Amino acid sequence: MAARAATERNPGDEMTETEPVEDWSTDYDIFDPQFVTDPYPIWAELRSACPVAHTDRWGGSYMPSTFETVTGVAHDVENFTSYEVGVAPVPVAYDEQGNRLRSIIASDPPEHTPERRLMLPFFSPKVVERYRVSTRELCRRLITGFIEDGRVDAAGDYARQIPPRVIADILGIDPEMSDQFTEWVQGVLELGLQDPELRERYRAIIQEFFDAEIERRRTEPGDDLISFLLTAELDGGPVPLNVVRGNLTLMLVAGIDTTWSSIGSALWHLAANPGDRRRLVDEPDLLPTAIEELLRAYSPVTMARLARHDTSIAGCPVKAGERVLLSFPAANRDPEVFDDAEEIIIDRAVNRHVAFGAGIHRCLGSNLARMEMQVAVEEFLRLVPEFELEDADAVTWAGGQVRGPRYLPVRFPSRSPL
Numbered sequence: 001m002a003a004r005a006a007t008e009r010n011p012g013d014e015m016t017e018t019e020p021v022e023d024w025s026t027d028y029d030i031f032d033p034q035f036v037t038d039p040y041p042i043w044a045e046l047r048s049a050c051p052v053a054h055t056d057r058w059g060g061s062y063m064p065s066t067f068e069t070v071t072g073v074a075h076d077v078e079n080f081t082s083y084e085v086g087v088a089p090v091p092v093a094y095d096e097q098g099n100r101l102r103s104i105i106a107s108d109p110p111e112h113t114p115e116r117r118l119m120l121p122f123f124s125p126k127v128v129e130r131y132r133v134s135t136r137e138l139c140r141r142l143i144t145g146f147i148e149d150g151r152v153d154a155a156g157d158y159a160r161q162i163p164p165r166v167i168a169d170i171l172g173i174d175p176e177m178s179d180q181f182t183e184w185v186q187g188v189l190e191l192g193l194q195d196p197e198l199r200e201r202y203r204a205i206i207q208e209f210f211d212a213e214i215e216r217r218r219t220e221p222g223d224d225l226i227s228f229l230l231t232a233e234l235d236g237g238p239v240p241l242n243v244v245r246g247n248l249t250l251m252l253v254a255g256i257d258t259t260w261s262s263i264g265s266a267l268w269h270l271a272a273n274p275g276d277r278r279r280l281v282d283e284p285d286l287l288p289t290a291i292e293e294l295l296r297a298y299s300p301v302t303m304a305r306l307a308r309h310d311t312s313i314a315g316c317p318v319k320a321g322e323r324v325l326l327s328f329p330a331a332n333r334d335p336e337v338f339d340d341a342e343e344i345i346i347d348r349a350v351n352r353h354v355a356f357g358a359g360i361h362r363c364l365g366s367n368l369a370r371m372e373m374q375v376a377v378e379e380f381l382r383l384v385p386e387f388e389l390e391d392a393d394a395v396t397w398a399g400g401q402v403r404g405p406r407y408l409p410v411r412f413p414s415r416s417p418l
């Protein structure tokens with residue numbers, strides 16, 4: 001069955017086997033297992049040896065690794081387009097009328113900004129606060145489900161469970177759909193980037209699902225984002241259906257494995273660093289500052305741009321149509337910008353990280369993501385204050401567009417359910 005194919009692969013099998021990398025500056029491989037598990041020493045090396053690396057793999061791309069070059073490209077909408085933002089080439093999807101299924105993340109000015117503005121109110125700090133109580137209840141319910149066992153896969157059975165339920169609420173969809181959501185997103189993004197057939201299959205499943213939801217909202221509107229987009233006005237008319245469909249898919253793709261990965265990385269760090277964990281248990285007020293540091297240090301998202309014209313990045317020529325990776329995780333470890341950039345300092349005072357991107361495409365869901373991360377880590381620390389990695393070598397990571405732990409076994413003193 002199509003819906004099971006993505007998860008039937010073992011986490012360790014997720015990466016397609018390719019030739020080992022000998023020279024990271026001329027032949028990097030974003031799906032190389034070493035890079036996926038621990039990319040930081042590689043970026044550190046590249047930053048001093050070759051600040052704009054290149055590869056012919058996965059359709060070919062350039063990879064700047066300094067804060068200045070990454071954010072410079074992110075801000076430069078004149079020279080770089082968001083038409084294709086996948087870190088590997090992905091065919092553009094069209095509707096039955098031949099219109100591109102377009103979302104804001106894959107749009108440039110002038111279309112981008114009014115369409116983004118349309119959705120902003122759904123992600124304002126005030127609106128996000130409405131979800132805090134239900135997110136906390138959800139986290140407690142999840143913890144209650146495993147607290148007696150004295151162990152849990154903190155990625156699969158905790159972090160992964162949180163974002164899809166919150167997005168379901170925003171979209172007015174049954175939260176019981178969340179397992180499917182996560183699987184579809186993995187099919188499209190995590191596994192699908194290396195497997196076009198799998199990606200297309202899951203893209204079609206998501207499209208079919210939203211088409212049915214759109215039809216339902218036409219007769220039974222609610223106060224959710226889908227109903228809103230169907231009745232909103234853009235340039236004096238209705239929002240084109242290809243834009244509604246594109247942006248609904250984006251809500252799943254952008255909002256689920258990003259946040260799941262960040263929550264997972266935060267718990268991985270705290271499981272492996274008892275000093276930081278104990279300090280946050282003793283000083284819970286430090287949590288918002290610590291979350292920013294964990295976002296900086298383990299930023300999950302890498303995006304891409306295509307050069308519009310022949311141009312250059314820090315003197316390195318890039319031809320029209322060539323792909324450039326925006327490694328926000330690399331930018332966030334640049335020692336020119338962050339003191340002791342490779343150290344995780346949970347009370348770091350100055351922290352202008354770019355985990356949520358930079359420029360006009362800066363993350364629309366950052367308030368929501370921060371709230372989910374804070375509540376998820378806070379509840380975990382409150383109810384499971386003592387925990388450690390069960391087996392550090394058993395932890396698996398996904399990489400490519402979104403990096404984060406996918407299997408994270410932790411153990412802790414067992415307690416009766418709350």
Ligand code: HEM
Nearest residue numbers: 104105254255258259262301303356357361363364365369
């Ligand atoms: C920790 C979790 C998250 C991280 C690290 C993250 C990161 C990012 C980054 C780096 C971008 C910039 C893309 C670019 O420059 O091409 C972005 C854009 C975006 N994100 Fe997030 N994101 C997270 C969670 C979310 C959530 C929960 C949502 C909610 C649906 C969301 C929705 C979006 C949208 C709609 C955009 C496109 C904005 C635009 O193009 O104007 N993200 N995100």
